[in-house]
Amino acid sequence: xxxxxxxxxxxxxxxxxxxxxxxxxxxxxxxxxxxxxxxxxxxxxxxxxxxxxxxxxxxxxxxxxxxxxxxxxxxxxxxxxxxxxxxxxxxxxxxxxxxxxxxxxxxxxxxxxxxxxxxxxxxxxxxxxxxxxxxxxxxxxxxxxxxxxxxxxxxxxxxxxxxxxxxxxxxxxxxxxxxxxxxxxxxxxxxxxxxxxxxxxxxxxxxxxxxxxxxxxxxxxxxxxxxxxxxxxxxxxxxxxxxxxxxxxxxxxxxxxxxxxxxxxxxxxxxxxxxxxxxxxxxxxxxxxxxxxx
Amino acid sequence: xxxxxxxxxxxxxxxxxxxxxxxxxxxxxxxxxxxxxxxxxxxxxxxxxxxxxxxxxxxxxxxxxxxxxxxxxxxxxxxxxxxxxxxxxxxxxxxxxxxxxxxxxxxxxxxxxxxxxxxxxxxxxxxxxxxxxxxxxxxxxxxxxxxxxxxxxxxxxxxxxxxxxxxxxxxxxxxxxxxxxxxxxxxxxxxxxxxxxxxxxxxxxxxxxxxxxxxxxxxxx
Numbered sequence: 058x059x060x061x062x063x064x065x066x067x068x069x070x071x072x073x074x075x076x077x078x079x080x081x082x083x084x085x086x087x088x089x090x091x092x093x094x095x096x097x098x099x100x101x102x103x104x105x106x107x108x109x110x111x112x113x114x115x116x117x118x119x120x121x122x123x124x125x126x127x128x129x130x131x132x133x134x135x136x137x138x139x140x141x142x143x144x145x146x147x148x149x150x151x152x153x154x155x156x157x158x159x160x161x162x163x164x165x166x167x168x169x170x171x172x173x174x175x176x177x178x179x180x181x182x183x184x185x186x187x188x189x190x191x192x193x194x195x196x197x198x199x200x201x202x203x204x205x206x207x208x209x210x211x212x213x214x215x216x217x218x219x220x221x222x223x224x225x226x227x228x229x230x231x232x233x234x235x236x237x238x239x240x241x242x243x244x245x246x247x248x249x250x251x252x253x254x255x256x257x258x259x260x261x262x263x264x265x266x267x268x269x270x271x272x273x274x275x276x277x278x279x280x281x282x283x284x285x286x287x288x289x290x291x292x293x294x295x296x297x298x299x300x301x302x303x304x305x306x307x308x309x310x311x312x313x314x315x316x317x318x319x320x321x322x323x324x325x326x327x328x329x330x331x332x333x334x335x336x337x338x339x340x341x342x343x344x345x346x347x348x349x350x351x
Numbered sequence: 352x353x354x355x356x357x358x359x360x361x362x363x364x365x366x367x368x369x370x371x372x373x374x375x376x377x378x379x380x381x382x383x384x385x386x387x388x389x390x391x392x393x394x395x396x397x398x399x400x401x402x403x404x405x406x407x408x409x410x411x412x413x414x415x416x417x418x419x420x421x422x423x424x425x426x427x428x429x430x431x432x433x434x435x436x437x438x439x440x441x442x443x444x445x446x447x448x449x450x451x452x453x454x455x456x457x458x459x460x461x462x463x464x465x466x467x468x469x470x471x472x473x474x475x476x477x478x479x480x481x482x483x484x485x486x487x488x489x490x491x492x493x494x495x496x497x498x499x500x501x502x503x504x505x506x507x508x509x510x511x512x513x514x515x516x517x518x519x520x521x522x523x524x525x526x527x528x529x530x531x532x533x534x535x536x537x538x539x540x541x542x543x544x545x546x547x548x549x550x551x552x553x554x555x556x557x558x559x560x561x562x563x564x565x566x567x568x569x570x571x572x
Contacts, residue, residue: 085357090547099358106364106425121368123408162367165410165430172360173479174370180361206357213354219371219478221401221456235360272405274368326401345408 058084063211063252063306070248077238077248078200081207100199103169107158107181110168114157121163123345126275130157147190148290155182155286159279172209172218172231175274178282179232180205180239183289187240201243205235208255215307216314220267221326223317225278229285230262230313234306236289237296246297254296256306258289263309264316266324268331270338271345277332354479363480365424371457372402372409375476377429380418382484382496383461383472386568391463394419394436395444400456402476403447415459416443424480455485490532490541497572498527498545503558504566507533507540514561515542522554 060066070080082100086093113119115134120127133153136142142149155178162168162177171180184205188198209218212231217223237254246254262285270276302309323330332338354360365374384391396415398406406412410429416436417429428435436443448454457476462469473486484494487502494500501519505511512531519526525547533540550569559567 081357089356100361103361103364122410165366165368165373165413167364167425167427168367169362169364170370170374170480171362174365174367174374177367202361203357206361209360210354210357213360213479218360221371221478271408272401273408 058088058210060084060207061211061214063208063255063310066207066211067248067252076200076204076242077207077251078202078204078242081203081210082200085203097199100202101195104195104198104202106167106169108185110158110161110166111154111181111185113166114161115153119160119164119166121160121273121275122165123271123273123275125270125273125341125345126163126279127160129279130160144287147186148287150186150189151182151286151290152283153182154185155179156279156283158182159282163273163275163279171205172213172235173220173228175220175278176228176232176282176285178279179229179285179289180236182283182286183236183240183293184243187243187290191244193243197243201239204242204251205239208238208251209235211307212310212313216310217317223314224265224320224325225267225281226262226265226313227317228267229281230259230265232282233262233285233289233292234259236286237292240290240293241296244293244297246293250296252306253301254293256302256304256309257295257300258292259306259309259313260302260304261288261292263313266320266331267326268324268333269326269328270333271342272328272333273345276338276341359479359481363424365480366410366414366427366429369409370480371476371478372405372411373414374424374480375457375478375482376402376411376459377414377418377422377424378480378482378496379459379472379474379476379484380415380461381421381423382418382474382482382570383463383470384419384421385570386472386487386502387463387470388568389465390439391419391441392465393442393444393463395446395462397446397448397460399448399452399454399458399460402457402459403449406447412445415461419461419463487541489534492530492532492541492543494543494545494570496570498547499549499572500570501542501544501546501550501555501558502568502570503542503544505540505542505562506564507537511540512542515544515558518554518557518561519544519546522551522557524548524550524554
C-alpha cells in the first residue's frame with residue numbers, strides 16, 4: 058500500500074481527488090493484483106453479512122452460548138419504537154444495530170470481524186444507521202467500508218487491534234475510529250474530516266481495559282460495542298462541524314499503542330482484573346465454568 | 352507490515368464470537384486437514400494457554416473440529432461440528448495444557464490419523480483470524496496459509512530445491528515466500544513454498560516426478 062499513516066492516506070486521497078474509501082479500494086486492487094470488480098464485490102458481500110446480522114439481532118432474541126447476554130437489541134428496539142427514548146434517531150439506531158451484531162456474535166452467528174469479532178458491532182452499527190438516515194446508495198456504503206478498512210489498516214500495522222496486546226481500546230477504540238471516519242465520508246465530509254473524526258473517537262476511548270467476565274466476548278464487550286458506536290457517531294458529527302482534534306490522528310494511534318503496552322496484562326484479555334473479578338464477575342465465572350464441565 | 356490487505360481488517364466473515372479463538376481455530380483445523388488431504392478417522396487436539404482456558408465459551412473446540420471437517424470459518428455448521436464428526440465416524444479427543452508453557456497462548460496441536468498414516472501440526476492464532484502454522488511433523492516453520500502453499504517432504508541434498516523451483520518456473524508460478532527446514536544435514540527435510548498462483552494437478556505431478564519418494568501436500572487458502 059502506498060500509505061503507512063493516516064496523514065499519508067489523507068494526502069494520497071487529496072492528490073488523487075478521491076475519497077478515502079476510493080483511494081483505499083484502488084490501493085487494495087493494485088497491491089493485491091486483484092481486479093477492482095472482485096475487490097468491490099467481496100466488500101459488498103461483507104456488507105450483506107453485516108445487514109443480515111443486524112436484522113437477526115433486532116428481530117430475534119438472540120441468546121449467547123453461555124446465556125450471559127442476549128435479547129437486549131430487541132429490548133432496545135421496542136423501547137425506541139415507544140418514542141420515549143432520550144437519544145433518538147441515528148445515534149439510538151447505531152447503538153441498537155451495534156448491540157444486535159454483538160449479540161449475534163456471542164451466539165456464534167455469522168458476522169464480519171471489523172477489525173475483530175469482539176468489536177464487530179461498532180462499524181456496521183454506525184454505517185447502517187447513518188446509511189438509512191441519509192438514504193445512501195449501496196456503492197457509497199461499500200466505499201465507506203473501504204474507508205474504515207484504511208483507518209483500521211493503519212492502526213493494525215502501526216499499533217494493534219488485539220485486546221490481548223492493547224486492551225479494549227485497541228478493539229472498540231479502533232472500531233470506533235474506523236466507524237467515525239467511514240460515516241464522515243458517507244455524510245459527505247472531506248478526507249481530512251474523516252481523519253479528525255477517527256482521532257476524536259479513538260481519543261475518547263483511550264485507556265479502555267479488556268476485562269471480559271469468564272473470558273467470554275460478552276460482558277462487557279456487547280454493551281461496549283454499542284457505546285463505541287455512540288462515540289463514533291458523535292465524533293463524526295464533531296468532525297463534520299469542522300472541529301479538529303488538537304492531537305493529530307497518527308499521534309493518537311501511537312498514544313493508544315503506548316498506553317496498551319503500559320496496561321498490566323491483567324487488564325488485557327486475561328480476565329484477572331477489572332469487571333472480571335468483581336463479586337458478580339467471579340460468580341458468573343464459576344457458573345459458566347461449572348456449566349462447561351457438565 | 353503485519354496486515355497486507357483491507358480484508359484482514361474488514362473481515363474475515365466468520366461465525367462468532369472471537370476472531371482469534373473461533374475463526375483462527377477453524378483455520379488451523381482446516382489447514383491441517385488440507386495438508387492431511389482426507390477425512391481422518393481420529394483427531395487428537397491439544398490446546399494450550401488461553402485456548403485451553405476459554406475454549407468452550409468461544410467454541411474453539413467446535414471451530415477446530417469444523418476446520419478438520421473442511422468447514423470454513425464462516426460456515427454456520429461449525430456450531431454442530433461435533434455431530435457432523437460423529438456422522439463421519441471421526442473420533443475426537445481433546446486435551447488441555449492450561450498452565451504457562453513455552454507455547455503462544457493461542458496454540459493448538461492437531462494430530463490427525465487414519466489407517467494410511469498420521470500428521471501432526473502445531474498452529475497459533477495470532478489475532479483477527481490470522482494464523483501461523485509453526486510446526487509440521489516436528490519441522491519448525493512459519494506459514495500463514497494465506498497463499499496457495501506447496502509442501503514437499505524431501506531428503507536434504509543439493510539441487511533438490513532448485514529442481515522444484517524450476518518446475519514452478521516452467522509452469523509460470525511465482526514464489527512469494529519460501530522456507531526450508533531439515534532435521535539435520537542430509538536428513539529428512541521440508542520445503543514450504545507459498546505461491547502467487549494456484550497450483551494445478553499437472554504442476555504437482557511434475558514436482559512428484561522429480562523424485563517419487565517426495566511426499567507432497569497442498570494448502571489451498
